[in-house]
Amino acid sequence: MNLAWLHSFRRVAETQSFSRAADSLFLTQPAVSQHVRQLERFFGHKLLTQTGRQLQLTDAGRKVYELACRLERDIADVREGLEHLESQARGLVTIASPPTPLALYLPRVLRHFWAVYPGVSVRTLSRVRDQVTTAVAHGVADIGLQTAPFLHPALVTRLLLKDRLVAVCAPTHPLAAQRAVAPETLRRVKVAQLPPGAESRTLVDDWFAARGVHLDDRLELSSLEEIRAAALHNLAVGFLSEGYVRADLAGGRLARLDLAGFDLVRWLYAIHRPDIGPVASDFVAVMTRLAAGIGPRSA
Incomplete structure (x- = not known):
């Protein structure tokens, strides 16, 4: 079944006319008529009946019309959701870290993250340990990599690896x-x-x-x-x-x-604010999944 058949059928049902439906869809009337005939063959039922000069839905036609409306709503919702994801994916994630985690850990995380979010830019800030917490808490960085659990009441701390x-x-x-x-x-x-x-x-x-x-x-x-x-x-x-x-x-x-x-021995932690966006949250999720493959979690 072609979605174009459903779209044409819905316009015919709403305008009660093949010609008006064709005009609204910028198609020829024979093309719209062909779409409806193909849909009737697909379902094996007559979908429209002629009453005078007006077209009316049959019982089967009403069910197919409801299906067409539902599918178009669902498709519109999915498109809107995908556009939202795409707008989120064209962003920037900033990571503050001492030099060792940046060199050891980050390259592999980036390879996996960019496979999902190729349009996201990632900026790194090389900071000594005390400065990482400050950068994340003040919103200068979305995520921090720490080698000590600097507990901060406004930040989430996740253990990554040894x-x-x-x-x-x-x-x-x-x-x-x-x-x-x-x-x-x-x-x-x-x-x-x-x-x-x-x-x-x-x-x-x-x-x-x-x-x-x-x-x-x-x-x-x-x-x-x-x-x-x-x-x-x-x-x-x-x-x-x-x-x-x-x-x-x-x-x-x-x-x-x-x-x-x-x-x-140092333990590597990821720290972030609770309200980071979905893309930064996914970055943290990638780090967590990869941690076990980069180093042991225990002695």
């Missing part, structure tokens, strides 16, 4: 083959780190400080990729997310330094 920091170096580094390397050994070793204020640097510095060790020989770099490159080229020991260097460790391009007692 992130472990590891010490890495080139396989040819003098410490690569050693077992249970003492923390104080790294006083005499060049260590690549992010600038002060970066969360991973703060965690590492605090861990060494608790053991009475100050890292004297630092190579201060501006990105995780620069730290990875420094380790790959045997320029320094680096402290990076295990997920960020998993492929390098598996492929033998980097070695995991056996640093005695070193076990720093």
Whole structure:
């Protein structure tokens, strides 16, 4: 059955005339008559009867007329809903995060999200941990990625995954083959780190400080990729997310330094306001679904 047949039939029923229906539809009268005949053949019933100069609906015709009206209403509702979805899909989602979650986690989320919302722009804001909560709470960002559950009365917090920091170096580094390397050994070793204020640097510095060790020989770099490159080229020991260097460790391009007692774990959380729009909500849903595939949720 063709929807055009129903549309023509409805206009004939409402105007009680093939010619007036044809004029309103910008069709020829024979075309409208053909639509009605095809509809009658489809249902196997006479739908119209001639009474004088006027056309009247048969009992079967009234049922088909009700069907035509209902279908056109439903189609109009669906079109309106799709237009609304399309308007939502042409938006912007802003994500605030420290550097590690942006580099480790976000690319895979974006691939899946853009498969559904190709027209949505995504903007990232690189922020230190304390600034992420502020950006989301004040509406500067729709979603924040946090490595600590900064509880805020106006924000929703969702646990995503576990992130472990590891010490890495080139396989040819003098410490690569050693077992249970003492923390104080790294006083005499060049260590690549992010600038002060970066969360991973703060965690590492605090861990060494608790053991009475100050890292004297630092190579201060501006990105995780620069730290990875420094380790790959045997320029320094680096402290990076295990997920960020998993492929390098598996492929033998980097070695995991056996640093005695070193076990720093962070949990990654998504935070957002309760009233974020449907597109941002879907972004959070994609993150939640993918979390288990990117890293373990438990030890």
